[in-house]
Amino acid sequence: METYILLKLIWAVLLGVLLTGLAVMVGMDMGVGTLLRFVGRNDAERRAALNAIGPHWDGNQVWFILGGGAIFAAFPTLYATSFSTFYVVMILLLFSMILRPVAFEYRSKVDARRWRDAWDWGFLISGALPMIVFGAAIGNILEGVAFHFSWDGQYYQDQSFIWYLLNPFAVLCGLMSLALSLYQGGTMLMMRTEMPIAARARSVAMAGGLLAALLFAIGGVWISYLPGFLFAQAVDPAMPATPLGGPQVIMAVGAWLTNFHIFPMLWIVPGLGFFGMIAGSLALAARRPALGWWLGALAWAGTIFTVGCAMFPFLMPSVTAPSQSLTVWNASGSAYNLTWMLAFSLVFVPVVIIYTGWAFRIMRGRVKTAGMANDDHSY
Amino acid sequence: MKTLIRFLALAGVLALALLLAVVAGDYGPWYFAWLVGTTMIILIAAAGAVLLEAQASASERDVDF
Amino acid sequence: MIDATVVELSRMQFALTALYHFLFVPLTLGMTVMLAAMETVYFITGKPIYKEMTQFWGKLFGINFAIGVATGLTMEFEFGTNWSMYSHFVGDVFGTPLAIEGLMAFFLESTFVGLMFFGWDRLSRPAHLAVTYLVALGSNLSALWILVANGFMQDPVGAHFDPDTMRMEFSSFTDLVFSEDAQAKFVHTSIAGFVCAAMFIMGISAYYLLRRQHREFAARSFRMAALVGLVASLAVITLGDALGRADYLLQAPKIAAMEGIWETTKPPYEPWKIVALPDDAAQRDVFSFGLPYVLTPLVTHSFDKPIPGILALENDVKPRIVRGIGAVLALHAYATTKDKAALAAFRQNENDMGYGLLAQRFAPDQDLAKITEADLPKVLDLTARETIPNVFVEFWSFRIMVAFGFAFLAVFAFGAYYSLKNQLERHPFLLRLTTWSIPLPVLATEFGWITAENGRQPWTVFGWLPTFQSASSHALGYMLFSLTGFALLYSSFIAAELYLMFKFARLGPQGRPGHTPTQPGPALAGAPGYADKPWQ
Numbered sequence: 001m002e003t004y005i006l007l008k009l010i011w012a013v014l015l016g017v018l019l020t021g022l023a024v025m026v027g028m029d030m031g032v033g034t035l036l037r038f039v040g041r042n043d044a045e046r047r048a049a050l051n052a053i054g055p056h057w058d059g060n061q062v063w064f065i066l067g068g069g070a071i072f073a074a075f076p077t078l079y080a081t082s083f084s085t086f087y088v089v090m091i092l093l094l095f096s097m098i099l100r101p102v103a104f105e106y107r108s109k110v111d112a113r114r115w116r117d118a119w120d121w122g123f124l125i126s127g128a129l130p131m132i133v134f135g136a137a138i139g140n141i142l143e144g145v146a147f148h149f150s151w152d153g154q155y156y157q158d159q160s161f162i163w164y165l166l167n168p169f170a171v172l173c174g175l176m177s178l179a180l181s182l183y184q185g186g187t188m189l190m191m192r193t194e195m196p197i198a199a200r201a202r203s204v205a206m207a208g209g210l211l212a213a214l215l216f217a218i219g220g221v222w223i224s225y226l227p228g229f230l231f232a233q234a235v236d237p238a239m240p241a242t243p244l245g246g247p248q249v250i251m252a253v254g255a256w257l258t259n260f261h262i263f264p265m266l267w268i269v270p271g272l273g274f275f276g277m278i279a280g281s282l283a284l285a286a287r288r289p290a291l292g293w294w295l296g297a298l299a300w301a302g303t304i305f306t307v308g309c310a311m312f313p314f315l316m317p318s319v320t321a322p323s324q325s326l327t328v329w330n331a332s333g334s335a336y337n338l339t340w341m342l343a344f345s346l347v348f349v350p351v352v353i354i355y356t357g358w359a360f361r362i363m364r365g366r367v368k369t370a371g372m373a374n375d376d377h378s379y
Numbered sequence: 380m381k382t383l384i385r386f387l388a389l390a391g392v393l394a395l396a397l398l399l400a401v402v403a404g405d406y407g408p409w410y411f412a413w414l415v416g417t418t419m420i421i422l423i424a425a426a427g428a429v430l431l432e433a434q435a436s437a438s439e440r441d442v443d444f
Numbered sequence: 445m446i447d448a449t450v451v452e453l454s455r456m457q458f459a460l461t462a463l464y465h466f467l468f469v470p471l472t473l474g475m476t477v478m479l480a481a482m483e484t485v486y487f488i489t490g491k492p493i494y495k496e497m498t499q500f501w502g503k504l505f506g507i508n509f510a511i512g513v514a515t516g517l518t519m520e521f522e523f524g525t526n527w528s529m530y531s532h533f534v535g536d537v538f539g540t541p542l543a544i545e546g547l548m549a550f551f552l553e554s555t556f557v558g559l560m561f562f563g564w565d566r567l568s569r570p571a572h573l574a575v576t577y578l579v580a581l582g583s584n585l586s587a588l589w590i591l592v593a594n595g596f597m598q599d600p601v602g603a604h605f606d607p608d609t610m611r612m613e614f615s616s617f618t619d620l621v622f623s624e625d626a627q628a629k630f631v632h633t634s635i636a637g638f639v640c641a642a643m644f645i646m647g648i649s650a651y652y653l654l655r656r657q658h659r660e661f662a663a664r665s666f667r668m669a670a671l672v673g674l675v676a677s678l679a680v681i682t683l684g685d686a687l688g689r690a691d692y693l694l695q696a697p698k699i700a701a702m703e704g705i706w707e708t709t710k711p712p713y714e715p716w717k718i719v720a721l722p723d724d725a726a727q728r729d730v731f732s733f734g735l736p737y738v739l740t741p742l743v744t745h746s747f748d749k750p751i752p753g754i755l756a757l758e759n760d761v762k763p764r765i766v767r768g769i770g771a772v773l774a775l776h777a778y779a780t781t782k783d784k785a786a787l788a789a790f791r792q793n794e795n796d797m798g799y800g801l802l803a804q805r806f807a808p809d810q811d812l813a814k815i816t817e818a819d820l821p822k823v824l825d826l827t828a829r830e831t832i833p834n835v836f837v838e839f840w841s842f843r844i845m846v847a848f849g850f851a852f853l854a855v856f857a858f859g860a861y862y863s864l865k866n867q868l869e870r871h872p873f874l875l876r877l878t879t880w881s882i883p884l885p886v887l888a889t890e891f892g893w894i895t896a897e898n899g900r901q902p903w904t905v906f907g908w909l910p911t912f913q914s915a916s917s918h919a920l921g922y923m924l925f926s927l928t929g930f931a932l933l934y935s936s937f938i939a940a941e942l943y944l945m946f947k948f949a950r951l952g953p954q955g956r957p958g959h960t961p962t963q964p965g966p967a968l969a970g971a972p973g974y975a976d977k978p979w980q
Contacts (some may be wrong), residue, residue, distance in 0.1 A: 055558035062554050066546035068520040073543040076535020076611070083524030085917040090525050091926045095933055098514035102937055105510030109944050151779045153610040155528050156917055171535045240608040244779065321848065334538045334606075337614040341540060352555075359555050362566050404617065409627035409686070410466075410588075411635065417477065420675050421636065424481040424668040425488065427864070431667050432489060434866060 003344055005237045007338040011074045012328040012350050014345065016308045021069045021118040023177070024184060025060035025298045029053050031185020031208075032128025033100065034178075037120055039189060046120060047108055047379065048369040049201075052192035055363045056379045057104060057357060073341055076313050077243060077331040081155050081242065085145050085316075089165060093133045096126035115175030115370035127185075128178060135177025138307060139170035139314050142256065143226060149243050159340060175196070176215040180303070182208035183280065184296045190289035194369050202284055207243065208298070209281035213274060216303065220270060229317040231323060237313075237329045246330050249322035256310040259337040266309045273302020321348075445810055446912060453923040454526045454915040457930065459897075461518050463890055464934050468512035472887050473587055473634055474641025474676075475505040476553075476580035479560075481668060483576045487569060498576070499564070500953040501645060506561060507944050511937055513554070518930075520546075525926075530904050530914035537603040537614045538593050541621075545589035553582025587637070588630050595626025598896070599694045600905050605797065607778055607790055612908065629896070634685035635676050636892065639852055640885040642673030646859055647882035648949050649908055650875035653868055661953050667863045671858035680851055685742075691899070692743050692751070695906060697831055698899035700754045701838035703739060704729065712740035724833040725915040727754065754835070758828040763825050767793040768800030769812050776813075798908040803827040803940050805912050831900040842893040848888035855881055 032053050040046030053060075072079040080321035083090050099122050107119035146159035164170075186205025190198045233247035260266050276299030283292040311317075331339065402410040479498050486494035495497065498680060509549075519928045520542065531539075580896045596603070603612040611752035646669040692699045699705075704722045705714065706729070716739040716808075720732030743751055752760075774789035776930030800812065804825040808814040815823055855878060864866045870876060900906055904914040 004901045021683065055562040056555075058558055059555035060515075061513070062546055062551045065517065065520050065550055066543065069525070069539065069543035069546040071539075072523065072531065072535050073539030076539055079524045079535055080528040080531035080540065083521060084526070084528040084918070085918070087525055087918060087922050088925060091929060092523065094518050094525075095929055096519055097517050098933065098937075101514040102940070105506055106940055106944060109507070109948070131930065151776060152913075153529065153532050154913070154917070155532070240606070240612075242609045244610070245782075250979060298980075306971050334613040336537050337540055340614070340617050341543060344544050345546060348551075352547065352551045355552075356555055359559055362559060362756070402560055404625075406622045407627055409683070413631045415674075416631075416635070417638075417681055419479065420672050421481045421484060423675060424478075424672045425485050427667045427671040427860075428482075428485045428494070428664055429489065430864070431866075432491070432624045 001239070004338075007335055007342065008237065008328050008332045010342060011332060011338055012308070012312070015071065015074065016305050018063070018067050018070055020135050020297075020301045020304050021178070022063040023304060025063045027060070027131060027181035027186050027300070029057045029060050029100075029176070029185040030127040030131050031181040031183070032189060033123040033185070033203060034131075034199060035185055035189065036123045036127075036180060038204065039182040039186075039193075043116060043346055044369050045197050046116075047196055048125075048193050048367045049189055050104065050379045052189055053324045054104070054367075056360065058101070059359065060103070061097075070341070074333050074338060075315065075326075075331045076333055077153075078326050080348045081147060081326060082137075082141075082145075082316055084155060085147055085157055086140075086165070089133050089137065093130050096129045100126040105379050108233070130241070131178045131181040132174035134174075136165060136170040136174035138177075140165060140167075142173075142223065142228075142307065143169060144229065144251070144317045144319035144325075146320045146321075147318050148221065148324050151244065153242070169226065170221055171217075172215055172222070174220065175243045176212050176303070178210045179215065180277075181298070182294070183212060184279075184293070187280075187284065187293045187296055190284065190287075191293070192365075192367055194366050199368070200290075202287075204283045206284045209277045209299070212299065213277035215279075216270070216273060216277065223256050224254045226256065227251045227253050228258070228310070229314050229322060230255045230258065235313075235329060239329055241330055241332050243324045243326055243330050243332065246323055246325075246327075249317070249325050251322060253320070254366030259309055261282040269302055269309050270306040271302070273299050275308055276300075276302055288364070323376070328329070342360060354365070446805070446915070446917065447920070448805075448912070450920060450923055451915045453920075454918070455911065456867040457923065457927050458522060460927075461515065461522060461930060461934075462897075463893065464736070464938075465512070465515040465519055466890060466893055467797060467886055467938075468508050468515065469587070470633075470637035470640035470886055471508045471644060472505070472512045472583050472640065473637025474672075475501065475508070475644070476576075476583045478639055478641050478645060478669065479505065479575050480670060482571075482665075483674065484572050485668075485669050487573045492554075493664065497661060501665070501863075504644075504648075504945065504948060506557075507941060507948065509557065511941055514937070515934070517941060523913060526916050527904070527914050530909060532611060533909050534596070534600075534612045534905055535605075537612055537620065538596055540614065541589040541593040541596075541836060542615075545586055545593075547651065548588060549582050549585035551582075553579055556582065571900040578642055584634050587634050591630040592621055592623070592626045595623045595629055596620060596684055597905055598629075598900055599623055599625040599690075600908055604635060605908065607775055607787060607794075608889070610779065612905070617797045620813070625687075625694060626710070628683055628686040628690050632680060632687055632892075633889075634637060635683065636885070636889050638676035639673055639680055641888065642669040642856065643852065643878070643885045644882055645669035646673060646856075647879045650868075650878040651949070652952065653808075653962075654875045654879070656869075657952070657959065658952050663863070663866075663868070666868060670856055670859035670863050672804055673852065674860045677849065677853045677856050681853065682848070684849065686843050688743055691973070695899065696752050697754070697757055697833060698838070699743060699831045700752060701835045701899060702756060702895060704732065704835060704839045705739075705751055705753045706755055707788070708713065708750050708756045711744070711750045711781060712737055712747040714743075714751050716740040716742060717839075720839065722839050724835050753831050761799065762824050764796045765799045765803055765824055768796035769803055769815070772796040772800035772802070772804070772812055798903070798905075798910065799831075799939065801913055802830060802902060802910045805910075806830075810926055824899045828939065830902050833899050837898050838895060841891040841898065845888050845891040846894060848884055848891070852885060852888075 021195065032049060036046055036049055041050045103119045103122045103126065107116055146155050147155055149155050182203045184199040186208060189201035193201070230250050230252055232250045235247050274293045280292045280295035280299060283295055313328040314327045315328060315331055350366055396429060400411065478705040479502055482494055482501065483498045484661065486498060523592065556575045559567065559575045560579050563575060567575065600612065601623045602614065604615050645665050649662040649666040649669065652658045688699065704717050704720050706727060713736055715734035715736040717732050717734035721730040723730050733862045741747060771790055771793035774786050777783060777786035778790055803823055804810050804812055806823045808819065858874055859878060862874065864870055902910050902912065904911050
């Protein structure tokens, strides 16, 4: 049975890695999309900005798809419940996510001002909205969601999320996620575009990094006044994966800091996040975007793993039926499935990272703004 | 030396192909058929194009298509 | 209580988004392979025209690919947003191929598609060829894993139901991947994609040939596409037969509905109905015309095995429903009390549990415990009727797909024949027919999906989980919001896609309208490989 616990733990960590990969890679492209109208003052500049991520956005977007698939397989009940709970925002997220690939491919294929301008608005919406929704969803999960299960595992929503989705704390999380995506996108533009696009991107990115650090600090203080969730009974981590008939769970103010009190070492995680945001902005000030990119990735990892450390082992707590809260222990796949998935990940994740790195290396260098107007192979 | 490395690399690829063929042939006959069939389709199409080049240069004049 | 309207709307949304997504998928599957073939010829012969072919068809592929990717996102998340019970019930098995698809196939395809478009000047010729092959491999591997997942819905192998977690749990990876249904369906679907792409390329090339534009370019594209299409359409028909046989063994109601068989006949008499008007309400044909003694050998591959008819299937399933109701009641008792006796009672009938769940919607208040002796026959009748998919839809979507399939074979055969003889331009009718046929293979694949998935009803997981129980319990307003949004967004996408496709197809390979053959344009004369022929 111990291997099952280990597998659940590994997949909880991998879930964090996956969300970090998604946030860094997709967030970067979203940031570029949001910034497009502001860093590009004419069509050639905008095209140059788009082509900075042109060869990569599609591969990056797979992090999002993989995120969906991996949560589906590794934490089926979480997949089933969370996406249904946040239905309308998930649908809005999907709308903007499906707008983006089309915008990339179609924007520059017609040489008409209104056509391109319309798609540029599309980039703004499909860049900013998903990042805000992504952050707000994590904020809401921290606060707990209203759902319960019936005896056969059918999930029921107890309160329409519309009434609580955009509460102040969730808005803060949403803005922080947007700020980090602007930072990451701006950094990428600094590396891959020429002046003056790179200069404009730099100022936004620095502001984004500092704003994220500020919001992260406020959020950290705020969370100590918010009710968190705690097990009131002993838990068997090897329990069968069902939210039904689990141990008692109680809500208590400041409970999300319990893990940090028990293991003070964990403070390193938010510390690294902070370090990433502040040092990243300083690196950009010193015109070191490559270093800044990696520090931005560290900032994302620090943020997401901070949330993970605070909530562990909870994944999506329920305010209306706390004992049916989804946790790493009760929402995971079977041991057999987690083993197979782990085997595939061990083989393919390194392969994916190697060829993604190779693709970035092949396409390295700045996109020339001047040649944009009559380049047929570009976006 | 270079020839030897090439030879070994080729041998490795062939061994992998054989292994794949044996496993796919045993457990997934249709998967095996897909591998062989798709390769064949690509080769037939390529052969058709090469044949067209041959026809075009043999006819030595403006061909009708 | 499950709201039937919300279930119907969820089904409608899934059907629309899936069918829409699949307008673009087959072209992606086939175009990547066609691009690989063209670039192979470029690699071997070094003639620039093949590079230009790869780039031009690659551009049209890109227009199509973008929407394919975009609408595929919806599919990956729609199980969670709209089918929460389904996702919970089978996520342990069904999620795995989806995750592997992302990891192993979609990453490959998407990372290298960027290099394929942007890397012409940055990669060596062999490296670019390898990239194109990896894109083709990636897109088809993608289809493989998705169809492995779909195969599980059709024939749930490699998993068992666990009463402690109330879901199907994964028990054999190899059984899942090498499932009969998944294998045949993958090859059928992938090759159908080749047919779509072949017809697309052939049709546009025929359009150029008719107008005597880009003749060098069009003749080569036509030749390659016709040969791919000919072999592929033969293969699609072969695999269709294999799938039919798999359905005969695994999903009797689907075959009965596809062929419109109401009553079992003595083998090998069973007629193959060419036309019929099945009446689902009365469970008989209004009229039908068929060839006797054809269907038995066609479906069963024998002369002495019967094909069970719908009425017989409905009658035979009733004992399973009774046992299934017992299983669900025992499971409920076990879930609330963890009583060993209840578990034993469940174990006795666990393989019929799905039929108990199916009966739920016909029980008073959707509660099986409230069924009285007097209700039982009625519940059994209704549930038994429910096990049969809509015959009219099944019968006709199947027939349309098959008719198209054979028509394509003929078009490709003539196309390949005249292309090999270099006599295409003497047959304008064939060229016109090919151009008009461009959308038809895609249409045929859509009917194929309707056949496969309508025929699976009333189940999401055949024999285990009814569609009715699978949906998320959303408010009606949510569904109206998302349906309206999808309708608006998707219709504007298809408008933009068609506009760009027509625009770039008309523009042609040089990015400007074509020239007449008597006066080669400057772009032609200047390019080596065009001008290296003495007859130019």
